[in-house]
Amino acid sequence: MHARGHARLVVREVSTPRALAVLASFVLPQQPALKPAPQIGLGRVAALRDLLARDPVCREIVRYLTRNNDAVDTVRGIAEWWIQRDVPSTSEALSKLQECGVVQSYPVQDNTFVYAYTKKAVLRQSLASYLQEAIPPLSTKEL
Numbered sequence: 669m670h671a672r673g674h675a676r677l678v679v680r681e682v683s684t685p686r687a688l689a690v691l692a693s694f695v696l697p698q699q700p701a702l703k704p705a706p707q708i709g710l711g712r713v714a715a716l717r718d719l720l721a722r723d724p725v726c727r728e729i730v731r732y733l734t735r736n737n738d739a740v741d742t743v744r745g746i747a748e749w750w751i752q753r754d755v756p757s758t759s760e761a762l763s764k765l766q767e768c769g770v771v772q773s774y775p776v777q778d779n780t781f782v783y784a785y786t787k788k789a790v791l792r793q794s795l796a797s798y799l800q801e802a803i804p805p806l807s808t809k810e811l
Contacts, residue, residue, distance in 0.1 A: 725761035
């Protein structure tokens with residue numbers, strides 16, 4: 669308590685992300701239609717880079733998408749036309765990439781989905797830079 673029985677308000681500097689997180693904890697419960705956007709933190713960036721470094725099918729899909737930003741196709745089309753791989757390994761790679769936010773799936777009919785590159789420009793730019801800098805030249809299989 670400060671002089672005369674008044675509480676003293678202490679204001680300290682906080683980072684913008686922290687301030688937003690605190691504010692969101694008050695606003696989001698009041699507005700059920702609002703959902704926080706998923707954040708790609710440093711841990712997720714490292715995980716994505718690790719995935720691309722160790723999984724050639726994921727790397728081939730991302731490489732194709734960085735060169736053909738508007739490409740959209742089914743698992744079978746991606747396997748046969750984009751990367752010349754089998755459907756099961758392509759499907760598994762697309763699931764991993766979707767989990768990381770690199771691709772998005774859209775239903776077209778029954779149980780058929782098409783996959784497209786993320787619309788997040790920052791992620792696209794980061795992936796293109798990473799592929800140019802960190803990934804070794806194409807192997808014979810990747811050509």
